[in-house]
Amino acid sequence: MSPSEIAGIFALTLKVALLAMALIAVPGVAAGYLLARARFPSLALVRTAVTLPLVLPPVAVGLFLLKVLSVRSPIGRATEALFGAPLLLTWWAAAIASAVMAFPLLVLGAEQAFAAVPRRLEDVAATLGLPPWRVFLRVTLPLASRGIAYGAVFAFARALGEFCATSIVAGRIPGRTETVALAIYGCIECFRERDALLLAGLATLVAFLLTAAAETWLRRRTA
């Protein structure tokens, strides 16, 4: 495997994971806030639904996504009309699959982070004349940001390594949808053990560096 091929695989993987994070950032944080603060009878059901991708077999999630993104479904037809081509078997489909699998990790991290923000501080901010949305932006969100960031790091890592659901909706098309996880699997399938080990080793190195950088950054923010 040539260095340019390896670079292309890693660049695509990063692009897929970043798009996945962009897709889930706002809804993930909002869902975390809702779960931490809202009180309604079916809250437990909502939490269960949000965490389903964590407990379901990834292949089942991939199958559901295949059905949802298929041109025979309303969503599939709508996205085809929007993008001018089907989403399936594109890197966008890989990003959507990664987003779905990473979503619960971000939501649970955000929920814990919001739950840990003392309500009293928000009350104080309200008595200082701030409307609720400004209290959220100036007190709640900054105080929850570290926990949200931790959730985002885990979600990003999950998106980087996502394999099963991605392979079902995006296939394994070299140069178009072949992320690191799919490329390693492809190498193993073709008995290219050396390439598989090389990719796995590089993936380990990248994962280590990213995690260490995130940890250092988060610790510095806390200090």
Next chain:
Amino acid sequence: MISFDLRARYPGFRLEASAAWDVPAAALLGASGSGKTTILEALAGLRPEVGGRFGIGGEEIEGLPAARRRVGWVPQDASLFPHLTARGNVEFAGRSHASDAAIDALELAPLLDRRAPQLSGGERQRVAIARALAARPRLLLLDEPLASVDRPLRARIVPFLARIPRDLGVPTLLVTHDPHEAVALAQHAVVLDRGRVAAQGDPRGILASPAALGVLEALGAENLFEVRAVAQSPGVVSLETPRGGRLEMAAVAGFPAPSRVAVRAEDILLAGAEPGPVSAQNVIPGEVASLENLGDHVYVRLSTAADSWVAKVTARAVTKLGLAPGRRAWMLVKAHAVHAFGDTP
């Protein structure tokens, strides 16, 4: 004129309190669980379940959300925003003449660049007060501002609290369970007892009333004496009541010798015979005047050569000591159980 009439029901607790005052500083007094903090939070707009009315200067504001009431609130723990510096906290509602004035009044300039977790308890309280003042409140609510501050430090913070209504023209409502603070800092006291207003008016007048034993019990000051200092030795001030009764009190750095002291009835130990050497600085002989049985405890009223006292003991102790009207008894009062009461710093 500031007035409220609040109603709320909680499991095992009912709030029905109304009060009105027209002085710069008022105090809400009461024992733990009497409803002080609930009232304060309701006035701040943080307790939607509390019904009733609340008016400041003729305007009814009970229907307004907290953000539009312009009622400053300083919680007991100060609740500074930990992600901001002292300046960030004070200027949270925006930099203004009010925030600059609050920084000056509370002498915060040297602290402004420190983050909230790096401040001491007293500094945090001052920053929290300045933060509330910077939002230009028409009333400032202070929830036990001295509760988390060591006694020596209180003497430094009390002048800041006294300065708010006087120098900045912001009326204050102070919650406390310490009658000393109420008398020192307020011209009107509202005494709460289990969710109801037991008495209100001039703090000295209320607290000097001998009929207000229940109220004083709630405040923890059943024995009140006018005193004058007659001697001072390291750590101890010797006091004398107008009728010649002597009391030894622990001296507190920064506080002058008091002109009035209080001793909680439950802080008094009774002995049925003259005790030998004990650590208590006050051993006062007296005669039991009456016993007032209140079920789980008994108020023992005693007459000494100079003054009248009341001690609170268990029914078992009364039996054990054979206490009965006319019987001699000795009161043991630690110097630290004699509290200054009602002296303006």
